[in-house]
Amino acid sequence: MMDDRAPGDAHLAACLASDLDGSFETLVLAHQDRLFTIAHRIGGDPLDAEELVQDAFVRAYRAIAGYPPERVRELRLRGWLTTILLNAGRNRLRVRRVPTVELAFEPGAEPEADPLARRDERDTWARLLGALSPAQRTAVVLRHVDGLSYAEIAEAVGRPEGTVKAHVHRGLTALRAALVAAEASEPTEHPRNPGRHEHRERREREEITA
């Protein structure tokens, strides 16, 4: 059977199976940055994210401690940890949005005096991500920030791959539309390819849970 696990994860799973306490730190160091990124980019608050990641690792430790070694050896750690993180944060991750970003979408809204608006592209995208529906935000972050496969995401969020792809598609489309709207209020910054306009569409407000 082909092993589509991330490089290093198969070896790490084998180490965890034979010596959990001796290799758990390696697991934490290998995955803490990506889990923190996911929790922060989906949830929006770095302190919450830190707490959530710690919680997820503790859950993972306890789960591994209770699994037979052969089950631990087979774990696809990258996706499995993501699943635990999303489960741990389900309530907290679900409804959070960043209100200042919502304002940026309002047509005719006054130009923002907020210095945030003049920060670089990266910050703009981070804020726009915060305005996506939770399902879209989760899908875009897992697919294009973290780089999980659609199969891994489908398992982590408990939805079919087709649904996840649709969320990524709508999420990207909404991000582009939001960027255009944001640029419209500050035309001198970040000139864009006008071809993008065809993607502009009304963002639907889904009440889909992540």
Added chain:
Amino acid sequence: MTTQSSWTTDPTAAEAAILTSLREPAPAGLAHATLVAVGLADDYALIESPVGPLRVAWNGRGVSAVESAVDDAAFESRFHARTGRQARRREALPVELARKIERRLAGDRHNRIDLDLRGSSDFEQAVWLKALEIPRGEVRPYGWIAAEIGRPKAVRAVGTALGHNPVPLIVPCHRVVRSDGTIGQYSLGGPENKRTILSNEGLDPDELEGLARAGIRFIGSDTTRIYCMPTCHDARRVTERHKLEFRSARAAAAAGYRPCRHCRPLAAAIA
């Protein structure tokens, strides 16, 4: 399937670069805090005690060390040598834990403090758990512990186990004295500290050793006809007029006295 333009799941190269740039490193303390939570690393902080500042270490499983090391470096290296884990200095104990330890040192035996005693033997844990039963202001001989845990001949091993107590004060090994009544050794900075702590708990170590020198091991009351360990709170309630002193359990039994059910002096007598 709709047209390509309305079914895009891949960002452009420029968009992909920005999305990837949203990756970020976890905060510096996260890995250590995580390891502490599962008990693979520890935090520690200073607390005040009758014998000066002590270093108390803890993790998600419980309190793992109480030590009177001279400085952080000495503490950390000793801690690592004993447990194989890293301990990191904190400003203070978690509020709840600090409160619990304070109450425990004040004599409240019933507020539960989780202890991380990994790496110790069943025998050691039995000795430490038994020491936890000795109330503040009282002492018991090593032999009493040995008999109470069903190993009456293991008196010397009890002494060794108490010497290895990783959490002195919380597990009150200072309340265990030599079977001849002298105060004996103490792992937390030596016998002088043991005297200080016992005095602080309301005992007079000199008086205790005086009784032992005079060969007096038990105190009886002629009204109840019960005999006790000298520091048992029941013995200390007996007025001088009704107090009898016994040199052995046999002498007490011969006089028609029965052992106290609280301090269980027979265990000490067997040893």
